Amino acid sequence: MKKLKVAIAGLGRIGKIHLKNLCRNFPELEVVAVMDVAAESKNVAAEYNVPILVSDFDDLLAVLDLDVVVICSPTDTHADYTIKAAKAGKDIFCEKPLDLSLDRVQEVLDVVKESGVKLMLGFNRRFDPEFKKIRQLVLSDAIGDPQIIKITSRDPGPPPVSYIKVSGGMFLDMTIHDFDMARYISGKMVKEVFAKGAVMVDPEIGNAGDIDTAIITLTFDDGSMAVIDNCRKAVYGYDQRLEVFGNKGMAQADNNFPTNHKLYTESGMSGDLPLHFFLERYDASYVQEMKEFIDALVSGSEMPVDGNDGLLSIAIGLAAKKSVVEGRLVKLDEILA
Known part of the structure; x- marks a missing residue:
């Protein structure tokens, strides 16, 4: 079976956790790219043998044959990044919240629905x-x-x-x-x-x-x-x-x-x-939430935490x-x- 190609946007505390877990626990996928502006990101990418490091989200989406984007960047980027990823046809895992405005969250959810991609929110507990x-x-x-x-x-x-x-x-x-x-x-x-x-x-x-x-x-x-x-x-x-x-x-x-x-x-x-x-x-919990996200992608089943959960x-x-x-x-x- 073809491996899922995954990219991670943001290598702060939670981004590093997801990078470690994805690389060490899921042989059915491959982390092909990461995005961050911090200087230390080069060392983090090298530690986990990630071949592509970029500093711009558009460059991340341009990675060849990319299937999934994991968004761990600051909160004020979540809505924009999710919309861009959805329009590019990528399935998305996004840390909470999608945005601090209900109107903006609804806008994002509408784009996700129109694009036909999967979205899961990171309520790890x-x-x-x-x-x-x-x-x-x-x-x-x-x-x-x-x-x-x-x-x-x-x-x-x-x-x-x-x-x-x-x-x-x-x-x-x-x-x-x-x-x-x-x-x-x-x-x-x-x-x-x-x-x-x-x-x-x-x-x-x-x-x-x-x-x-x-x-x-x-x-x-x-x-x-x-x-x-x-x-x-x-x-x-x-x-x-x-x-x-x-x-x-x-x-x-x-x-x-x-x-x-x-x-x-x-x-x-x-x-x-x-x-x-x-x-x-x-x-x-971080390992298990990613497992259930990937299982839902592979099986085509409903996401265990969806956009409406985030909105409510x-x-x-x-x-x-x-x-x-x-x-x-x-x-x-x-x-x-």
Whole structure:
């Protein structure tokens, strides 16, 4: 069978992760080109024996017999690059979000549909083994109908303020994963959003027009609920937990640790802190999401995360921002309208 020819746009942290995983885990494809403007990109390409390195996206699309483009460049390039790739007839994997504007996202999705190509969004947490198990328990009716979902997502430290200024804010940069997770785990449509936010980590984040601590309540179309708590800084590490309570029982996914040992002495009990950040905590999920993307391309089946999933997560994020600013519950229809 002919190998899929893949190109990667962007060799930042996540681009390097996808490059490593594609080169080491998928013999059915070949990474033929990468694109980045950083000087170190030459060494990265050489390390993985990628023959073509370019600094312009149009040059990347011009690579002979290219099948797939993986977009890992900055957020403000995602929409333009996805449109260009779709019009060039390339299947696309794009990191979230497609854009920070719903109108722009819809424009991109329209072009993708018209072009007849496949598009998958990079909501990697759906593919984490722990969270996938919870989803399977929900699907198998092991806990009954979900009534309450609790999601805790706290980073070990905030990103630079320069990044926060262009990220779209915490809800569209960080919590967007949790909005997608709430939809994925429940299998339900979000109807209403209420959020409270504060600046409790770094005043400079507030000066940049953002928050760093929040609690969000989502109400689904059947009246069940999800509660999400976020903070940009947890001194003990990357805190990623999930609980689903239903009329037949409850299921939990806890943090991952380097080891699960516990030391008991007369002074007390101790053990490892959670895995430090997303590259460590979600390492397996990045491999699995790419596997399912490639499987869908080869089989012609539906993408496990499509453009509409991305659009709805952004809409929930915009509703949360509106809720914080206006101090009220916001119906998702207000945003989607």
